[in-house]
Amino acid sequence: MSITTDHSLLQNCPVPMALLDEDFSFIDFSEEWLRQFNLSKAIKGKSIFDCMPELPEELKLDVNYCLEGLDQRSDVQRILSKNGNAVWYEWKISPSKTEDGDVNGVILILEDVTEKKFKESFYLKSQEVARIGAWEVDLIKNTVFWSKITKEIHEVPQDYVPDIEKGISFYKEGKSRETISRLVKDCIEQGQPWDTELQIVTANGKDVWVKAIGEPEILNGKCIRINGTFQDIDKRKRAELQYSEVSDRLALATKTAGIGIWEFDIPNNEVFWDANMYKLYGIGESDFTGVIEEWEAFLFEEDLKMANLAYKDALNGIKEFETIYRIKWPNGEVRWIKSEATVLKNEEGIPVKMVGVNDDITELKNTQLELVQSEESLQGAFENSSVGMALVAMNGKFIQVNQSLCKSLGYTEEELLKLTFQDITHPDDLEIDLSMLHEVIDGKRSTYQIEKRYFGKSGQLVHVFLTVTSVRKINGELSHFISQIVDISSRIKAENKLKGLLQVTTNQNNSLINFAHIVSHNLRSHAANLTMITGFLVEDELSEDEQVATLGMLERASGGLNETIAHLNEVVQVKLETDKKLKVIPLGNTVEKVLKDVAALIHENQVHVSVDVPQEHQVKAVIAYAESIILNLVTNAIKYRDPAKAAVVSITSTMEGEFVVMKVSDNGLGIDMDKYGEKLFGMYKTFHRNKDARGIGLFITKNQIESMGGSIKVTSEVGKGTTFKVKFSKG
Amino acid sequence: MNPIQKTFIVDDDPIHQFGMKRMMSRLAFSKEILVFRDGQEAIDAVLDLLNAEEQLPSMIFLDLNMPIKDGWGFLDDFVKIPHHNREKVTIYVVSSSINPSDMEKAKQYEVVGNYIIKPINEEVLKEILAENLYQ
Numbered sequence: 001m002s003i004t005t006d007h008s009l010l011q012n013c014p015v016p017m018a019l020l021d022e023d024f025s026f027i028d029f030s031e032e033w034l035r036q037f038n039l040s041k042a043i044k045g046k047s048i049f050d051c052m053p054e055l056p057e058e059l060k061l062d063v064n065y066c067l068e069g070l071d072q073r074s075d076v077q078r079i080l081s082k083n084g085n086a087v088w089y090e091w092k093i094s095p096s097k098t099e100d101g102d103v104n105g106v107i108l109i110l111e112d113v114t115e116k117k118f119k120e121s122f123y124l125k126s127q128e129v130a131r132i133g134a135w136e137v138d139l140i141k142n143t144v145f146w147s148k149i150t151k152e153i154h155e156v157p158q159d160y161v162p163d164i165e166k167g168i169s170f171y172k173e174g175k176s177r178e179t180i181s182r183l184v185k186d187c188i189e190q191g192q193p194w195d196t197e198l199q200i201v202t203a204n205g206k207d208v209w210v211k212a213i214g215e216p217e218i219l220n221g222k223c224i225r226i227n228g229t230f231q232d233i234d235k236r237k238r239a240e241l242q243y244s245e246v247s248d249r250l251a252l253a254t255k256t257a258g259i260g261i262w263e264f265d266i267p268n269n270e271v272f273w274d275a276n277m278y279k280l281y282g283i284g285e286s287d288f289t290g291v292i293e294e295w296e297a298f299l300f301e302e303d304l305k306m307a308n309l310a311y312k313d314a315l316n317g318i319k320e321f322e323t324i325y326r327i328k329w330p331n332g333e334v335r336w337i338k339s340e341a342t343v344l345k346n347e348e349g350i351p352v353k354m355v356g357v358n359d360d361i362t363e364l365k366n367t368q369l370e371l372v373q374s375e376e377s378l379q380g381a382f383e384n385s386s387v388g389m390a391l392v393a394m395n396g397k398f399i400q401v402n403q404s405l406c407k408s409l410g411y412t413e414e415e416l417l418k419l420t421f422q423d424i425t426h427p428d429d430l431e432i433d434l435s436m437l438h439e440v441i442d443g444k445r446s447t448y449q450i451e452k453r454y455f456g457k458s459g460q461l462v463h464v465f466l467t468v469t470s471v472r473k474i475n476g477e478l479s480h481f482i483s484q485i486v487d488i489s490s491r492i493k494a495e496n497k498l499k500g501l502l503q504v505t506t507n508q509n510n511s512l513i514n515f516a517h518i519v520s521h522n523l524r525s526h527a528a529n530l531t532m533i534t535g536f537l538v539e540d541e542l543s544e545d546e547q548v549a550t551l552g553m554l555e556r557a558s559g560g561l562n563e564t565i566a567h568l569n570e571v572v573q574v575k576l577e578t579d580k581k582l583k584v585i586p587l588g589n590t591v592e593k594v595l596k597d598v599a600a601l602i603h604e605n606q607v608h609v610s611v612d613v614p615q616e617h618q619v620k621a622v623i624a625y626a627e628s629i630i631l632n633l634v635t636n637a638i639k640y641r642d643p644a645k646a647a648v649v650s651i652t653s654t655m656e657g658e659f660v661v662m663k664v665s666d667n668g669l670g671i672d673m674d675k676y677g678e679k680l681f682g683m684y685k686t687f688h689r690n691k692d693a694r695g696i697g698l699f700i701t702k703n704q705i706e707s708m709g710g711s712i713k714v715t716s717e718v719g720k721g722t723t724f725k726v727k728f729s730k731g
Numbered sequence: 732m733n734p735i736q737k738t739f740i741v742d743d744d745p746i747h748q749f750g751m752k753r754m755m756s757r758l759a760f761s762k763e764i765l766v767f768r769d770g771q772e773a774i775d776a777v778l779d780l781l782n783a784e785e786q787l788p789s790m791i792f793l794d795l796n797m798p799i800k801d802g803w804g805f806l807d808d809f810v811k812i813p814h815h816n817r818e819k820v821t822i823y824v825v826s827s828s829i830n831p832s833d834m835e836k837a838k839q840y841e842v843v844g845n846y847i848i849k850p851i852n853e854e855v856l857k858e859i860l861a862e863n864l865y866q
Contacts, residue, residue, distance in 0.1 A: 050764070113833075517828070517830045517845070521796065521826075521827055521828045521829075521830070522827075522848065523742065523826040524828070524829065525796070525849060527827075527829035527850075528747075528827050528849030528850035529744065529746040529747060529849075529850070530851040531850040532746070532747070532750040532849075532851070532852070533746065535749065535850075535852065536750070536753065547752075549749070553745075553746045553749055556745070556746060557746050607826060675800075675804070679801075693816075
């Protein structure tokens with residue numbers, strides 16, 4: 001017999017259900033079946049395995065078993081569909097029997113339980129991952145059930161059999177155990193559920209934080225069972241505790257350090273300040289309503305610009321927000337604030353929030369400013385000092401020099417910085433300088449002072465008074481030296497000039513002593529003659545001839561005395577009056593005038609005179625002396641000419657530094673310098689038996705020259721000639 | 732009777748020459764008196780006498796300040812003459828210089844018997860003569 005019906009019996013069945021005949025063909029099915037497997041009514045009469053080829057072999061076997069008379073089959077199978085999806089099917093199969101008990105088909109309930117199955121496995125998995133165990137207390141049977149995870153959390157073996165007391169005793173003595181006892185009691189007595197976080201001590205003695213949830217089951221107003229979960233939250237709890245500890249500490253730290261914390265909600269333009277922020281801005285909490293413009297109003301205008309730039313840069317990710325600005329407290333006080341912040345962005349990368357800190361750095365800033373000022377003033381002192389100053393490296397290289405030093409040495413700063421002090425130190429002064437420096441390096445002294453000489457850029461000697469001080473790093477190591485260099489060149493020059501003057505004075509004193517002796521000698525010689533002759537005259541034994549001769553002698557002696565006094569007077573005049581009469585005169589003109597005066601003498605003796613005195617050679621001289629000097633030298637040259645030769649006299653002049661040097665040379669008799677060199681310029685010294693030799697000319701000449709700040713020297717060779725070299729001060 | 736055979740006067744001053752000669756002749760100081768105007772003339776004469784192996788003067792009255800060669804120059808040349816040839820010669824420096832350094836310098840010469848400050852007079856010459864006679 002077969003079941004044939006047009007009317008579907010199963011149509012409205014809420015589960016996917018189908019009736020198959022012995023050939024697996026659909027006889028009837030529910031709407032739910034069609035919907036679940038996405039089929040149409042056209043499947044009627046067709047084989048299920050043709051219409052739904054994805055069904056597993058196991059289902060076919062179970063259908064066959066039922067057709068063969070087995071009572072009921074059910075199973076859950078995971079199958080892979082054609083498109084690769086895993087699908088779970090749960091089926092229940094019962095044979096459909098005729099009235100006489102023959103099997104003529106099967107009733108099949110087939111459900112796609114993929115989702116349910118997935119949820120279930122996910123749940124289990126997640127419970128395992130989250131370390132959530134389950135438990136149950138049956139208050140009627142007085143039994144306790146712990147799931148696998150619960151046992152694991154307690155670190156007891158899987159065959160462990162818990163009871164209520166044991167369960168409670170796992171909670172840590174003290175607060176945890178007291179709490180759980182109370183909660184359990186409340187639950188049993190009042191039906192109150194619990195959800196708490198407590199500490200247990202595991203079987204291995206480990207402290208573990210757990211989250212315990214208990215739900216009572218009430219029957220007839222009495223709690224008969226408690227179900228619950230038991231979760232290992234140790235890691236989270238510890239992190240949480242640590243976090244709260246850290247954040248407590250942070251709060252304490254920021255409060256103590258006066259650091260304010262702020263948040264800026266960018267889209268909403270809202271500012272949140274912690275308590276410290278108000279203190280930093282010198283206001284009370286009620287004075288700030290949390291809009292950014294209020295904050296801006298505190299800032300100095302130029303600082304706000306900078307802060308806004310920093311803000312933009314931070315938003316654009318160019319650099320972290322870090323800026324320093326000044327704020328004005330309501331009471332007018334100005335404070336320096338350092339602000340640092342981090343920008344938080346949403347998933348789209350749009351900045352939504354800034355979190356940052358404010359720190360009052362006024363004290364620091366003031367100290368910094370003071371430091372900068374003191375550095376600036378030090379730098380200024382260094383730069384503008386009239387004393388030469390330099391920072392010198394350990395190897396002697398100039399690190400920094402001031403203008404004063406550059407000026408003294410004639411180097412530019414750039415040039416000096418390429419040099420070492422050794423490069424420009426006079427070699428004779430280097431040794432002492434270096435040995436002192438080494439004493440400093442060896443720590444025997446911290447400073448030294450010496451007088452030394454440098455070579456300036458153009459090779460000139462620069463006399464300095466040098467003070468060297470060592471500078472040490474914080475760790476005590478030598479860092480560099482500070483040299484203070486006082487240029488004493490002008491002092492040395494003045495000193496030398498003074499020495500020169502002293503020499504002149506000494507010379508003058510000596511010449512005065514000599515002069516005194518000369519005077520005494522010359523006057524005495526005449527006086528002696530007069531005494532002697534007078535002695536003869538007073539004797540009465542003189543013959544008439546003798547008397548006449550004696551009187552003649554007397555006349556000569558007094559004449560000689562007169563002449564000598566005149567000479568001495570001349571010399572004294574030279575010594576006394578020179579300074580007042582010094583004038584700048586052209587040497588050439590004077591030479592010319594003298595030669596004109598003695599033209600007759602020159603002509604008479606047929607002397608050839610050549611003159612080479614440039615017009616520009618001007619001398620500082622007393623005109624009368626200059627003429628007298630030249631006259632004396634020229635007439636001497638003529639007087640002591642060699643009669644065997646044609647007389648030649650040449651007068652030339654050259655420049656030698658501060659002097660004009662005039663040379664008067666002749667080819668005359670010459671002077672034996674070995675014998676007479678020292679006495680040549682003495683008074684009444686003559687070296688020739690010449691009728692005009694008076695021994696006064698060169699003495700006066702020398703005196704005149706020296707009184708005008710010049711000097712005279714002679715070179716001569718007997719038979720060859722004589723050259724007088726006269727130095728005049730340049731005009 | 733007078734043992735002084737030969738005396739030199741070396742001085743450029745004609746008045747001094749005149750005076751010395753007159754005083755000496757009155758005292759019959761020396762058989763022979765020779766006068767020289769400067770040191771050069773005098774030393775030349777001394778050398779001439781030596782060359783001629785004639786007797787050197789017993790006394791030389793020497794001025795210091797003279798042209799050509801002064802008294803010092805003469806002394807320097809004179810002391811170069813071997814000692815045995817000049818041991819009997821006494822030199823008297825006669826100068827108007829009262830400069831102590833001149834006197835000191837003159838004493839350095841062994842040959843200088845005395846330093847006489849001008850003007851010289853007969854008493855001094857008598858003393859010198861007496862000294863010589865005593866010797």
